[in-house]
């Protein structure tokens with residue numbers, strides 16, 4: 169079949185590339201994740217032990233059902249082909265949509281050929297009980313129809329006059345599958361690859377902005393001959409806007425692939441490669457005219473293992489909308505071979521065991537998993553007098569270590585669901601991994617604990633950057649690309665436990681830049697603590713999102729606790745608002761300015777109007793006291809251990825808790 173990106177001519181190059189990495193293919197499995205015409209899957213089916221073909225499009229599934237899933241043509245197919253060829257032509261939805269006999273006068277097929285296709289398609293449906301025959305004949309119909317179409321190869325347009333090929337009388341020809349063993353799938357590649365496991369993953373994603381759904385819609389209509397709907401689009405006729413059918417008969421339901429969208433292609437590939445952990449080797453065809461540059465592909469591949477690229481010059485696919493007149497393109501095959509081990513495990517190999525012994529394990533208790541600057545553990549008990557006694561749904565954006573949530577759960581105070589969130593993606597992922605994969609995270613954290621040293625701390629901290637001068641770094645990758653989710657969580661917990669004062673601070677490139685803490689003797693190995701902590705999250709969801717999104721769902725009777733970055737205390741402040749206060753408040757790369765405090769106050773007003781109870785912690789900055797003057801303000805003296813200079817640490821720090829409801833018990837004076 170003529171198809172954008174069809175790999176027929178490149179099969180020898182692809183095979184040669186496979187053979188450079190594997191001596192023998194016969195015992196291996198191959199997954200062709202963007203199968204299109206199934207040229208690749210079908211060519212390799214006899215050469216591999218098993219092959220899977222997957223694609224989003226309906227027509228591609230039909231091709232895969234025949235070429236890949238069938239071990240050979242069904243018995244008696246010749247007679248069926250003859251019988252179908254002898255059917256009388258028939259008018260129907262297909263012939264009306266795609267031939268001149270319809271009101272739109274489209275010229276994808278001659279009327280006569282369109283009617284033959286219609287008749288054969290309807291008859292094939294009656295054979296559905298005989299699945300193999302059905303798949304074989306439907307695939308043969310698609311392939312045959314394509315050879316009679318009045319196009320240059322894609323259905324984005326038809327030619328103004330019927331050309332030589334399309335004027336021939338339609339004949340159904342058999343298209344037989346190769347021998348061998350295979351499966352067909354029709355799923356989104358990025359999602360389905362999560363659950364697949366095998367030897368070779370072959371990727372041939374769309375490389376330009378032409379969506380397959382709209383370039384091959386006619387083939388999809390042949391598959392769905394009795395249920396497709398032509399889209400209606402706005403057109404100007406006689407100066408008036410009117411709704412009429414799309415000129416080329418595009419349908420109402422069409423897939424859109426992120427790989428064909430410039431803004432989304434890079435993220436799509438990044439996600440795909442990350443999800444493809446079930447494969448040892450990945451080969452990806454991509455040419456030099458693609459949306460993604462060589463450098464971008466290289467960067468994504470290299471963060472998951474060893475990267476190599478092979479290149480061939482290939483004759484260009486001609487199409488009439490190409491402004492580029494080059495006759496050749498460079499076809500690349502990017503190769504990723506995964507290292508036997510994950511990145512953190514490989515680093516651990518280089519570090520000797522720690523000199524001191526593990527402490528005796530203590531009984532696990534459910535305590536927050538991370539220590540968070542500004543964390544409320546010391547204040548929580550005093551807070552409790554001001555927290556509603558009965559909470560249905562609980563909301564805690566700015567969750568950090570989520571100390572109040574842990575406390576409320578331990579007292580069984582939440583009867584409904586809990587919604588926690590934070591803008592720190594690593595924190596949120598860590599929390600979710602503790603909930604779902606505590607064992608794996610715990611095992612890795614214990615291994616790190618055994619080898620903790622200053623060198624290891626910096627090696628793991630600097631895994632996403634390279635040093636370009638004394639203590640000057642440039643970012644070399646994103647943690648979310650470089651590490652597995654388990655590794656991200658274990659690294660996060662490790663850095664949190666061993667960095668200076670458990671501070672979380674990132675620089676403008678979002679690189680965590682806190683130095684190691686002073687004591688090397690800390691034992692942070694896990695003894696079941698993570699498991700216990702994970703259990704606390706029953707009926708809770710933890711998301712990486714803006715606080716406004718989280719609290720927007722809170723309704724009357726719910727309780728919201730807000731612990732935002734604090735407004736810096738300006739001792740001379742009068743409550744007049746000066747924007748952009750600077751202090752130790754950059755918990756995320758975005759920071760939180762005085763303007764953000766004002767927005768937050770407006771959000772609290774809205775909660776109040778909706779009858780939602782809220783409690784908010786902050787500093788006693790004049791601005792804050794002024795902003796919330798109409799609410800209840802309780803003052804606490806807290807020693808927040810934030811200052812890095814020892815002599816400043818013990819100074820009193822006043823914090824406030826602001827609420828919009830009466831406290832369950834009369835507060836003692838602080």
Ligand SMILES: C[S@@+](CC[C@H](N)C(=O)[O-])C[C@H]1O[C@@H](n2cnc3c(N)ncnc32)[C@H](O)[C@@H]1O
Nearest residue numbers: 173174175202204205224356357372374380425
């Ligand atoms: C370059 S073509 C593949 C060509 C194929 N190797 C061949 O030889 O015919 C890309 C294919 O990816 C499919 N596709 C695009 N996005 C997809 C996705 N998210 N999941 C699965 N398939 C997708 C398209 O439908 C198209 O068939």
